[in-house]
Amino acid sequence: MSTIAEEIQALKSASAEQTSASQSLAQEVSGKMSDIDQKVDQSINQVEQSYDQKASDLTIIATDGYRKAIEDASGGRNTVVYDAQGNPNIMVVVPRFNIEDLGLTDLDLGTGTHPAFLTNGAPRGEILIGKYLASSAAGGSAVVGGAQPRVSVDYDQAKQLCTDKGQGWHMMSIHEWAAVALWSMANGTVPRGNTNYGRAHDAHHETARRADDGQPGDTSGVGRTDTGKGPATWNHDHSEFGIADLVGNCLEWLDQMKLENGQIITTLDNDPSIAEVNWHKHPAFFDSTSNATEGSNVGDPVLNNQVVNRNGPLNDDSYDYAYSSVSNWASITKDPSYTPVELLRKLLIESAVTSNAQGYLTVRNYGDRFPLRGGRWSNGSDAGLGYLHLHSARSSSGSFIGFRPALFL
Known part of the structure; x- marks a missing residue:
């Protein structure tokens, strides 16, 4: 017969065995739950990866479909390029051309490839120009129609917004503007535009929606119009597939040119990678017929090989x-000592004849000045493809100043 001590010991042993069995079972259950959790996690990951891939595929299909629709509708003259921010940009494809093939012999432009299609001497088959001014939609630099232009940005901000779009993107250059303008002149499609508060000054029936929904021609309010909302005659080729609003609406910052104390400085061809400090200093200056420094417009500018009459302090x-100005930039007086520069004629900065692209010229021959072209909604007959505003410092901005992205592929 067992003693109480032996029974207590037996109970302890049974309890220990039960505890061990429970622990073993718990470990087994925990292991199986871990396996289940791992399989569930793997299944979830597979489903998420599959979903992400399908979503990505759908996005690619959607964006490719949009691009294809634009390209098909325009016969390849327009395309859609998505920038680094994922914004769509409708671009006009401008193919390379020979200057002599334009037939503009009176302009004395020389021969060969226009410099807009050369980068450090290497030719490009085509360039892509924003169909519209950069808009305030989709982050502030997307090239889309029917939106308000992005305005009130200075030169450096506009340039940065363009380069931030990704590799090959840049702000439209003085070379590209001139190439498009010369092509339009050669093809008889010089565009009109919003030059009279929501309408064309020379064709009042041509209108577009104003930013303030105001009446066309009403000089009160903001006469700026939506991107691309005007008729086809406001496009560079007079078709719905052309570059819109080059004339009027907003002045456009251009890259790769500036005045430094009156001296004309540009890149030698279309190369946005060249630092501003390394741009070429031409032996060409905007002089003045007056040495006055007080007042506003003190006379006509003069092309010269030096500045004799400076209208403000150096730098x-x-x-x-x-400042000085003239209503027809091509009629500017040339000093007898001035040696013409062919590249400047190709860039519509100098002209061999007085009958050239329409446009007003205004110049300050002191400090650094950066080019604005095309004219604005209030400029009337002063606006045009030849309009050149060399009046503003790089820090200038306003509700009438915009910009246009361009792209090398």
């Missing part, structure tokens, strides 16, 4: 001093 970027 002064302010607007505190006088």
Whole structure:
């Protein structure tokens, strides 16, 4: 007969065995749950990866479909390029051309490939120009129609917004503007535009929606119009597939050219990678017929090989001093000592004849000045493909100043 001590010991042993069995079972259950959790996680990951891939595929199909629709509708003259921010940009394909093939012999432009299609001497088969001004839609630099242009940005901000779009993107250059303008002149499709508060000054029936929904021609309010909302005659080729709003609406910042104390400085061809400090200094200056520094417009500018009459202090970027201007940029007087520069004729900065692209020229021959072209909604007959505003410092901005992205592929 067992003693109480032996029974207590037996109970302890049974309890230990039960505890061990419970622990073993718990470990087995835990292992199986871990396996189940792992399989569930793997299944979820597979489903998520499959979903992400299918979503990506659908996005690619959608974006490719949009691009194909634009290209098919335009016969390949327009395309859609998505930038680094994922924004769609409708671009006009401008193919390379020979200058002599334009037939503009009176302009004395030389021969060969226009410099817009050369980068450090290497030719490009085509360039892509924003169909519209950069808009305030989709982050502020997308090239889309029916939106308000992105305005109130200075030169450096506009340039940065373009380069931020990704590799090959840049702000439209002085070379590209001139190439498009010369092509339009050669093809008889010089565009009109919003030059009279929501309408064309020379064709009042041509209108577009104003930013303030105001009446066309009403000089009160903001006369700026939506991108591309005008008729086909406001496009560079007079078709629905052309580059819109080059004339009027907003002045456009252009890259690769500036005035430095009156001296004309540009890149030698279309190369946005060249630092501003390394741009070429031409032996060409905007002189003046007056040495006055006070007042506003003190006379006509003069092309010269030096500045004789400076209208403000050297290196002064302010607007505190006088300027010169002429309603027809091509009629500018040339000093007898001035040696013409062929490249400047190709860029519509100098002209061999007085009958050239329409446009007003205004110049401050002191400080650094950066080019604005095309004219604005209030410029009337002063606006045009030849309009050249060399009045503004790089820090200038306003509700009438926009910009246009371009792209190398």
